[in-house]
Amino acid sequence: MNVFDFRSRRALDTHASEVVFEHARAAGLLPPDDGAFEAKLRQAMRVQVPETLLERVLLAQTTAQATRLRFRVNPLWALAASLFLVALGGLFIGRAPPAGSTNLVDLSVEHISTYEVDAPWSKGRIPPGSVRAVFAEFGLALTDQMAPVSYINRCPLGEFRTIHMVLSTADGPVSALYVANAAAAERVTFKRGDYSGSVLQFGHGALVLLAKGEQDLTPLETTLKRAINASAVAYQPSLTSDAFAR
Amino acid sequence: MTEPQFQFEALVRAHGAELYRVAFWLCRQREVAEDLVQETFLRAWRSLKDLREASKVKAWLMIILRREHARLYERKQHEQVDLADFEIEDMNVTAHAEQAEIRELRAAIFSLDAKYREPLAMQVIGGFSVDEIASALGLTPAAVMTQVFRAREKLKASLVGKGVEKSA
Numbered sequence: 001m002n003v004f005d006f007r008s009r010r011a012l013d014t015h016a017s018e019v020v021f022e023h024a025r026a027a028g029l030l031p032p033d034d035g036a037f038e039a040k041l042r043q044a045m046r047v048q049v050p051e052t053l054l055e056r057v058l059l060a061q062t063t064a065q066a067t068r069l070r071f072r073v074n075p076l077w078a079l080a081a082s083l084f085l086v087a088l089g090g091l092f093i094g095r096a097p098p099a100g101s102t103n104l105v106d107l108s109v110e111h112i113s114t115y116e117v118d119a120p121w122s123k124g125r126i127p128p129g130s131v132r133a134v135f136a137e138f139g140l141a142l143t144d145q146m147a148p149v150s151y152i153n154r155c156p157l158g159e160f161r162t163i164h165m166v167l168s169t170a171d172g173p174v175s176a177l178y179v180a181n182a183a184a185a186e187r188v189t190f191k192r193g194d195y196s197g198s199v200l201q202f203g204h205g206a207l208v209l210l211a212k213g214e215q216d217l218t219p220l221e222t223t224l225k226r227a228i229n230a231s232a233v234a235y236q237p238s239l240t241s242d243a244f245a246r
Numbered sequence: 247m248t249e250p251q252f253q254f255e256a257l258v259r260a261h262g263a264e265l266y267r268v269a270f271w272l273c274r275q276r277e278v279a280e281d282l283v284q285e286t287f288l289r290a291w292r293s294l295k296d297l298r299e300a301s302k303v304k305a306w307l308m309i310i311l312r313r314e315h316a317r318l319y320e321r322k323q324h325e326q327v328d329l330a331d332f333e334i335e336d337m338n339v340t341a342h343a344e345q346a347e348i349r350e351l352r353a354a355i356f357s358l359d360a361k362y363r364e365p366l367a368m369q370v371i372g373g374f375s376v377d378e379i380a381s382a383l384g385l386t387p388a389a390v391m392t393q394v395f396r397a398r399e400k401l402k403a404s405l406v407g408k409g410v411e412k413s414a
Contacts (some may be wrong), residue, residue: 037402044351045370047270049263053280057258057287064288133277 010011052124060153063116104182105156108208109192112175115155120173120212122151132175135164135228138180139158140203145226147174147220160205167220174220175210203227254291261307262287264371268308269386271367272315274356285318286311305378308368312382354404362397 112119126149132142134152138161150173163178173189184206190199197210198217207224209217265371269279289310290297291314297306365383368374376394380387 005394010282038396040348040351041398041401042370044355045271045367047267047269047352049266050276050280053283054258054262056280057262057284058255060284060290061254061258061291064291127277130280131275133281155337 001100010220021086050127052126055122055124056126059118059122059151063153064192066167099203103158103196104184104208105188105190105192108175108177108179108197109195111157111177112184112195112210116153116164116175119151119153119164120149122166125150125168125212126152131165136203138163140178141208141229142227143229144227146223151170169215169220171215172211172213174215174217176220176224177208177210178202179208180205205240250294254287257263257303257307258287258289261304265307265311267371268367269315271312271355271363271371272311272360275357282314285314289314304372305374305382308372308374308382336385350405351401354401357404358397358400362393362400364391365410366397370395 010189128142128149131149131152134154137154139159140163147169149165149166150168151164153164155162155164155177157177157179160182161180163180164179167174167176171246182205184199184201185200187200190196195210196207196214197219198221199206199208200221201207202225207221209219209220255297262283266279266283269282269286270276273282285339290307338339358366360406365379368379368382369376374382376387376390379385379394380390383390385393
């Protein structure tokens with residue numbers, strides 16, 4: 001092997017680089033420190049991978065799959081339904097009320113119990129930076145510590161866009177959904193099947209908290225209100241519509 | 247678990263870490279890199295049936311990753327990460343001086359232009375050949391060879407005087 005062979009093999013076949021390096025070093029074609037530099041380069045580029053990354057990807061895929069299956073309908077039925085809705089819309093145009101708290105509760109319970117069944121059992125902790133980044137997309141600023149987040153995703157909730165989080169508390173996991181641009185009453189508590197929770201107005205949307213069994217969610221509401229500055233920026237659909245279109 | 251689901255999970259476990267590292271050096275922001283990896287795999291899942299050659303899966307994922315990065319994040323400005331926060335995942339690097347050297351090198355890679363950083367990451371982390379990188383980046387193999395060579399030269403030059411080169 002001459003110097004030209006070495007240079008071309010080194011560049012073209014990275015998988016064989018160790019062998020090539022050995023030969024090259026033995027043939028005196030390499031400066032003595034070149035292999036050490038490559039080793040350091042590999043170490044430097046090998047940044048630490050977040051522990052929760054793979055679980056997060058698998059969970060997101062399971063959620064996306066469940067949502068897709070849920071909304072898969074026969075195209076003819078979809079067309080018929082669309083025509084019906086257009087006709088109905090013509091009759092009631094201008095009279096549609098905004099989504100109320102009851103509707104949000106039903107949608108949230110359905111979301112948690114049908115599409116995101118595994119979310120409350122997510123292990124680990126989502127890095128605060130990731131949480132902050134998702135919040136920022138919705139015009140929310142994380143300004144203080146809140147309970148550890150074990151799961152976070154951007155989820156559709158009917159016509160709304162939401163941040164779906166699971167917070168770890170001493171009494172067990174609590175699901176929190178920030179529903180962008182949804183109208184809600186000042187504060188409503190509810191009980192649906194195994195779930196209890198509350199809905200409150202929060203910045204430019206609504207916050208729904210859900211837990212299994214009976215839990216006093218008031219302290220968590222206070223913590224979230226303190227930790228999240230929801231009034232700073234309004235939700236901008238242009239920033240997030242792309243994320244949901246995927 | 248269905249067969250495609252099993253296949254997908256194997257794909258994530260086999261390539262997730264590598265993809266994250268390339269994504270990180272592409273965008274230089276941890277949270278964005280995590281989002282990128284997630285979006286890449288979700289897109290891959292939707293197109294899994296189109297994957298004909300299992301041997302090309304890594305290159306396929308890399309192309310999706312680059313497209314997602316261009317589509318979602320390239321034009322956005324992100325807060326840059328503090329490299330001091332990164333723990334050095336190795337393994338054999340225990341000496342304090344050696345860790346300092348790696349940090350210096352990491353900072354130097356961080357400040358490389360994207361045109362050098364990207365092929366370098368694909369080569370060093372992904373183990374891609376020059377032809378594969380050229381195909382993914384839409385460049386000629388000669389251009390890729392020049393870029394990875396220059397990237398190394400720039401890194402070595404930036405480290406001169408900081409003690410890394412000498413001790414390496």
